[in-house]
Amino acid sequence: MDRSVIYLRTEWDNGSPTYVVTLPDISDEQRRGIEGVVDEEGFVRNGVCWRPAGDAKLYRLFEAVRSIGFDLNFQSDPDGPFNLHRLHLRPETRSRLEQTESFRLDELAGFCPVQAEGEFDGLYFYFRARGAHWRFEAGGDAIGNKCAVWWYEEAWPSPTGFEAGYMSDDDAIQCILKAIDFHRFTDRSRFEKSHPDYERTTLEGWSLGALSLANVLERLSVTAEEVITRLDVYGIERPYFADLELKAIATKTGADQVAANMPGVSPDHTGEDDW
Structure with a gap:
């Protein structure tokens, strides 16, 4: 019944x-x-x-x-903008959020990690807070077909090493707005290929999790082995998922080599913005 x-x-x-x-x-x-x-x-x-x-x-x-x-x-929520009243915010934070121009919040939710996404200045953004850090990425997309073109990470006060993953709505919004201000008002030239620190910036992006290894290979036109060597030269920490990505890249490279020797079969080439 x-x-x-x-x-x-x-x-x-x-x-x-x-x-x-x-x-x-x-x-x-x-x-x-x-x-x-x-x-x-x-x-x-x-x-x-x-x-x-x-x-x-x-x-x-x-x-x-x-x-x-x-x-x-x-009942299903009607399609429309994210309801900012879902968030518990101090009056001053809410006022600043509502007055931020060219900004739209599509979601803010979760713990370990706290995650948010939306758009500002015509760019998709993704926010993530976990452990003892928070990170903001700009310029990718929600389904991962495009990678970030700019990112910012900052340590979060964390006596136990886990506090960032439990930050409040108010704290998350303040971090997001801080990152947007950094994007708008600070020098972003190191994210451009012509900048002498572009390689280091790109490798740091992989270390932080803003880029995949495939993104790095495409951007720098190097091999996976060269990426690891250059990380060590710069003293940049390998991401915890490095071994998994290296194995996946090796498997794909092997499959591409086989495909290249088969009549009528060409390995896919995926551009930087397509990963």
């Missing part, structure tokens, strides 16, 4: 949710049963609105409602 479904739509106010409820066609007795469960789980009812109070948890409400024969489902 199919369960009756209670639908919820979330309304946000500075990071605090209120759930607007649509009940199915049920009896008065069933309605009182639902309301009793909602009260017991610590939600405040106000007409069709349920608001969590204290240590009330939505997952526990889901379980309790299921125990009396109902399901809870969220």
Whole structure:
């Protein structure tokens, strides 16, 4: 037998949710049963609105409602811009965010890592905070077909080495806006091929995780072995995933060599912006 479904739509106010409820066609007795469960789980009812109070948890409400024969489902959010009221921000941070020109936030969520994406000045951006650092990348795309053309990383106060992955909405927004200011108002020439530090900058991009090894090979026109040698010369730390990427590159190179010797088969060439 199919369960009756209670639908919820979330309304946000500075990071605090209120759930607007649509009940199915049920009896008065069933309605009182639902309301009793909602009260017991610590939600405040106000007409069709349920608001969590204290240590009330939505997952526990889901379980309790299921125990009396109902399901809870969220109504799909309408397409549109990210609702900034989902974020818990100080007034000054919210004001600065809303006044930032040529900027759009598409998502900010998660822990370990905290991640965000959006657009500024016509460029896609990606933000990631984990461990003891946060990083901002500009110029790639959401599906990885294009790699970043600029990035910035900064250490985050982290006595245990994990605090960045738990930063607040307010802290994440401040980091994002700080990186945008750096992009807009500081010298970016080292990210250009004509700059004498372009090679080092590119290798640092791989070390930080802003670029893949394939991106580096394409940009610098070198072999994987030369990348490792140059990392050591510059004293740049190898990324933790280096061995996996080196193995993948070696496998692809071998497959390309085989394909090159087969009539009618050509190895794919993927440009810098296509990785």
